[in-house]
Amino acid sequence: xxxxxxxxxxxxxxxxxxxxxxxxxSNSTTDCAAPTEFHLSVASGAGFRSNPLFGGHNFPLWxxxxxxxxxxxFFFDNGTLGYTLPFDAAVTVSLVSRINDEVSYFRRARAxxxxxxxxxxxxxxxxxxxxxxxxxxxxxxDVAKRPWALDAGVQLDMFGQAWxxxxxxxxxxxxxxxGSHVKVAGQYQWQTSYGDFSIGSxxxxxxxxxxxTYYGISAAEWNGEALQGKASLQPEVSMQWHKELxxxxxxxxxxxxxxxxxxxxxxxxxTLQSPLQQDNHVRSxxxxxxxxxx
Numbered sequence: 001x002x003x004x005x006x007x008x009x010x011x012x013x014x015x016x017x018x019x020x021x022x023x024x025x026s027n028s029t030t031d032c033a034a035p036t037e038f039h040l041s042v043a044s045g046a047g048f049r050s051n052p053l054f055g056g057h058n059f060p061l062w063x064x065x066x067x068x069x070x071x072x073x074f075f076f077d078n079g080t081l082g083y084t085l086p087f088d089a090a091v092t093v094s095l096v097s098r099i100n101d102e103v104s105y106f107r108r109a110r111a112x113x114x115x116x117x118x119x120x121x122x123x124x125x126x127x128x129x130x131x132x133x134x135x136x137x138x139x140x141x142d143v144a145k146r147p148w149a150l151d152a153g154v155q156l157d158m159f160g161q162a163w164x165x166x167x168x169x170x171x172x173x174x175x176x177x178x179g180s181h182v183k184v185a186g187q188y189q190w191q192t193s194y195g196d197f198s199i200g201s202x203x204x205x206x207x208x209x210x211x212x213t214y215y216g217i218s219a220a221e222w223n224g225e226a227l228q229g230k231a232s233l234q235p236e237v238s239m240q241w242h243k244e245l246x247x248x249x250x251x252x253x254x255x256x257x258x259x260x261x262x263x264x265x266x267x268x269x270x271t272l273q274s275p276l277q278q279d280n281h282v283r284s285x286x287x288x289x290x291x292x293x294x
Contacts, residue, residue, distance in 0.1 A: 038294055041066045043252060045288015052260055052279040053105050055139030061286045082155065092157045100149035100172065102214050106140050138275035143221050146214050149176035163188045172210075179209025195243030195251075204234040204258075215262045215274040222275060227264040230271065234260050238284075248292045256284040 047061035068077040075082050075094075082096040153170040164187045171180040185202035212229030219226045238256040245251060259281050262274040 036071045038069045039066065039292070040294040041290050041292040043286075043288045043290040045252075045286060047254070047284070047286030047288070049284040050279065050282055051105055052262075052282050053140050053276045054137050054278045055141045056105055056278075059104070061284070062288075064286070064288075066290070090159050094155045094157070095152070096155045096168070097150065097152040097173070100151045100170075100176070102210065103146050103148050106143075106146045106214070136275060137278070138217065138222065140276065143217070143276070147176040150174045151181075153180075162190060177210045177213035179207035179213070181206040181210055195241055198240045200238045200240075202236040202238075204232075204236065206232045206234065211262060211264075215276055216264055217275060225267055227266055227272075227274065229274070230263045230265055232261045232263065234258055242290075250290045250292075251288070252290050253287040254284065258282045 043064045043066065044062065049059040049061060051058055066078060069075060070077075073084050075084065080096050080098045082094040084092050084094040087093050149172040151170040152173045153168060156167040158165045166183075166185050168183040168185075169180065170182070172178065182205045183202055185200060187198055187200040189196065189198040191197075208229055208231045210229075211232050214229075216229035217227040236256065236258040238254070240252070240254050242250060242252045260277070261280070262277040263271055264274045265271055
């Protein structure tokens with residue numbers, strides 16, 4: 001049960017944490033990993049990541065693991081496996097791979113009884129002579145199982161005195177959705193007597209193939225008419241706070257907000273929101289204590 005919670009929490013947190021890199025510049029104040037470093041810490045507290053789909057449940061964030069390992073070239077950072085190419089110390093290029101987390105929104109297992117169960121109502125349009133409702137909302141329980149995907153791609157990191165920018169290009173390598181997605185992100189960090197603060201922003205672009213695989217609807221799932229997914233832009237902002245209490249204990253908090261746009265196209269070419277989409281955003285919130293083992 002604990003292992004399952006760690007896995008779900010890691011997926012739910014996703015890119016909320018700053019991504020470390022294999023190189024630290026001599027004047028860099030950002031979180032970066034020195035060569036041959038292994039870090040293991042576990043945070044326990046209260047939080048959640050919301051699920052924007054009908055029938056979906058919030059992801060509880062009560063136990064999260066932070067695991068990363070770096071040597072001169074290979075690294076593992078919270079689910080991302082990579083190899084850094086020889087390059088300038090302030091700019092790194094890496095070959096990376098990780099499990100795509102899009103499918104996590106479709107998991108049908110009930111998260112926990114400690115979180116409020118969200119009731120879903122099927123609203124419909126009733127015409128003057130119709131004797132049934134035409135669905136305008138679709139639950140994840142009423143669609144076919146979405147596939148797991150393994151992504152691989154290239155990551156570019158650039159560092160300054162207190163900032164870090166990154167560019168990621170990913171493509172699925174197991175043919176799950178046959179598309180790609182891109183993330184451009186930036187983070188600024190500063191230190192105070194009250195702890196370390198960082199603010200970040202990101203822009204996600206997801207290809208038509210990716211959106212269609214997960215949020216497109218087949219004719220069997222939707223009133224006899226197929227709905228094809230369209231490419232999506234999803235901006236994001238975040239803020240983190242971290243304060244050390246002792247050599248191993250610290251307190252941390254996280255807030256992240258991502259706007260999502262899951263557009264589909266019907267057979268006539270008209271554009272509409274995917275019937276699976278209930279909310280136009282995903283929120284991640286966490287506050288807790290962290291203990292560093294290594």
